Amino acid sequence: MPLLLEALQSYKMSDLKELEDLVVQVRRDIVRMVHKVNSGHPGGSLGCTEFFVALYNEVMELKADFEMDGIGEDVFFLSNGHISPVFYSVLARRGYFPVEELNTFRLIDSRLQGHPTTHEGLPGVRVASGSLGQGMSVAIGAALAKKLNGDDHLVYSLHGDGELQEGQNWEAIMYAAGNKVDNLIATIDRNGQQIDGATEEVLPLGDVAEKFRVFGWDVLEIEDGNNLQQVIDGLAEAKKRTGNGKPVCIVMTTMMGNGVDFMMHTHAWHGKAPNDEQLAVALEQNEETLGDY
Amino acid sequence: MTKYTDQGKQDTRSGYGAGMTELGRTNPNVVALCADLVGSLKIETFIAENPDRFFQVGIAEANMMGIAAGLTIGGKIPFASTFANFATGRVYDQIRQSIAYSDKNVKICASHAGLTLGEDGATHQILEDIGLMKMLPGMTVINPCDFNQTKAATIAIAEHHGPVYLRFGRPKVANFTPAEQKFEIGKALLLNEGSDVTIIATGHLVWQALLACENLENQGISAEVINIHTIKPLDEKAIIDSAKKTGCVVTAEEHNYLGGLGESVARTLAQNHPTPQEFIATKDTFGESGTPEQLMEKYGLNNKAIEEAVLKVLKRK
CATH class of the missing domain: 3.40.50.920 (Rossmann fold)
Known part of the structure; x- marks a missing residue:
């Protein structure tokens, strides 16, 4: 059954078990979505499942109806748009659109494009992303607008670690610190992998947290980004640190492909879909909790 | 033929500056961004009168386009300005994804277009910008002819929802269109x-x-x-x-x-x-x-x- 937005108006799960169930269900959604169309990016999606579930169901203050302006509520920007499966699944299960629509992922005439876009009017998405390295600038702009509007809600963003190889990020990182954009919490998904292999082999990123620190950000780390409690605590701590003159960065270590054993410890599943047998194994490892779409 | 009189040579970029001054006074949602070229873009008065609505991004045009896109999400109308070369070719993908494809209400305002910026040479003389911008779905492309028309165009695009590329230049040229004119987008x-x-x-x-x-x-x-x-x-x-x-x-x-x-x-x-x-x-x-x-x-x-x-x-x- 689709969850109606009205029903979710005051929806806030405090019970960790319920959130854990949602994590498992979102994992099922991810592997089923990419399997159906034999394309998409399951690895990074699975690695960030706990983050998305915590952010949308425990951390962000959201209005019942989606409005592009996002005035009077927290807003989120996904910069590494290729992990659209986890984004779509969590948006649908949070009530932004019917969960059945996950069936249309990457199909012709769908609102669920390969990479997220505002172009088809999908509720929950505020900017297109996919060409990497642009999300932090957009998040900064939205944060500046909040300040101009006297709106004390926060702006959250997520970025892949490999994505930091794009130079625009460093323009944005410099700007946010220099201009005290302290209503922004940017999370880096430090899974250490990118398409061609380990980030430290393709183009070493080194100490990401230290880099943000020397640029003038307030940085905290989530050691295990696939531990739901740690993610919730880390986001809560980050929230506390806003409003103090510095943008806040979370460096979150995750496991690409988390929750599906054969997709873990490798970059092979960055942009590859499982076949029928592999899907069966993945689903066996993540038994249905809240109902498949 | 119909007679046109040069009312005194002026640069079209100053028309942009004058338009921004007026928008600063009349439209509280208009904000300005610039990438280290405030003097060249003639927006000093807007900045002096509206310091909170101006964002100096430094020499970082890609970031400027992204920030402009983000500002629209809070209902602002950003005017992002720099030289035409750096406002288009340098940041084409940022404009394409974060502004045009995302249908963001950003006004990209580009001075020093074409050959007439003169002595700086080809690195700064873009002759491809109209083509780049007109190929983007949903982008409006405007190239006014003199000071008065540039001022009128600047004011008019604030009322138009959607991305706009406004192109103007550096040299002082004849100013011959009426001082008080209503600018109609798309009307020859x-x-x-x-x-x-x-x-x-x-x-x-x-x-x-x-x-x-x-x-x-x-x-x-x-x-x-x-x-x-x-x-x-x-x-x-x-x-x-x-x-x-x-x-x-x-x-x-x-x-x-x-x-x-x-x-x-x-x-x-x-x-x-x-x-x-x-x-x-x-x-x-x-x-x-x-x-x-x-x-x-x-x-x-x-x-x-x-x-x-x-x-x-x-x-x-």
Whole structure:
């Protein structure tokens, strides 16, 4: 059954078990979505499942109806748009659109494009992303607008670690610190992998947290980004640190492909879909909790 | 012919600055961004009067375009300005994804377009920007002709929802359109009625077209002059109607003939009323250092070149 937005108006799960169930269900959604169309990016999606579930169901203050302006509520920007499966699944299960629509992922005439876009009017998405390295600038702009509007809600963003190889990020990182954009919490998904292999082999990123620190950000780390409690605590701590003159960065270590054993410890599943047998194994490892779409 | 008087030479970028000053006073949602070129873009008054609504991003144009896109999400109307080269070619993908594809209400305001920025040379003289911007779905492309029209265009685009590329220049040129004018996006302006040939010009070349028109009249040639300040959406009806009347066309622009106004006119006519056409534009080349007048002479972008093109196209009728 689709969850109606009205029903979710005051929806806030405090019970960790319920959130854990949602994590498992979102994992099922991810592997089923990419399997159906034999394309998409399951690895990074699975690695960030706990983050998305915590952010949308425990951390962000959201209005019942989606409005592009996002005035009077927290807003989120996904910069590494290729992990659209986890984004779509969590948006649908949070009530932004019917969960059945996950069936249309990457199909012709769908609102669920390969990479997220505002172009088809999908509720929950505020900017297109996919060409990497642009999300932090957009998040900064939205944060500046909040300040101009006297709106004390926060702006959250997520970025892949490999994505930091794009130079625009460093323009944005410099700007946010220099201009005290302290209503922004940017999370880096430090899974250490990118398409061609380990980030430290393709183009070493080194100490990401230290880099943000020397640029003038307030940085905290989530050691295990696939531990739901740690993610919730880390986001809560980050929230506390806003409003103090510095943008806040979370460096979150995750496991690409988390929750599906054969997709873990490798970059092979960055942009590859499982076949029928592999899907069966993945689903066996993540038994249905809240109902498949 | 209809008489136009130069009210005193002024730069079109100062028209942008004057428009911004007015918007600063009348529209609280308008915000300005600049990438270390405040003086060149003439927005000092806007900044002095609205310090909280100005964002200096430094020499970081990609970040500027992204921040501008983000500001719209809180209901702001960002005017992001720098030199045309850095406002388009340098940040094409940022404009494409974060602004155009995302349908963000960003106004990209670009000074120093074309050859006439002069001595700095080809690194700063973009002749491809109209083509780059008009190819983006949903992007409005405007190239006003003088100070007064640039000011009016600046004010008008704040009322238009959607991404806009507003292109203007550095040198002081004739200011001949009315001080008080309502700028209508997409509406061609018939500056002179004629019967032998249609000259369709944009930007700095509009004044040159009027000078050419006067000289042609002395030779007994009646030229119709149309000011196309909006290259996209193009006022196709005005172009087709005039071509039907005169039977031949010269287009004039400070831009490469690949991708510019001339090609938009040619496509329109090819589909609706095939007409002989000559192109006053740069011919697939980079610019170089020199004074604006020297460059316009060397690259064939002045009234003399327009007159020669008219004589040529008349023979093809």
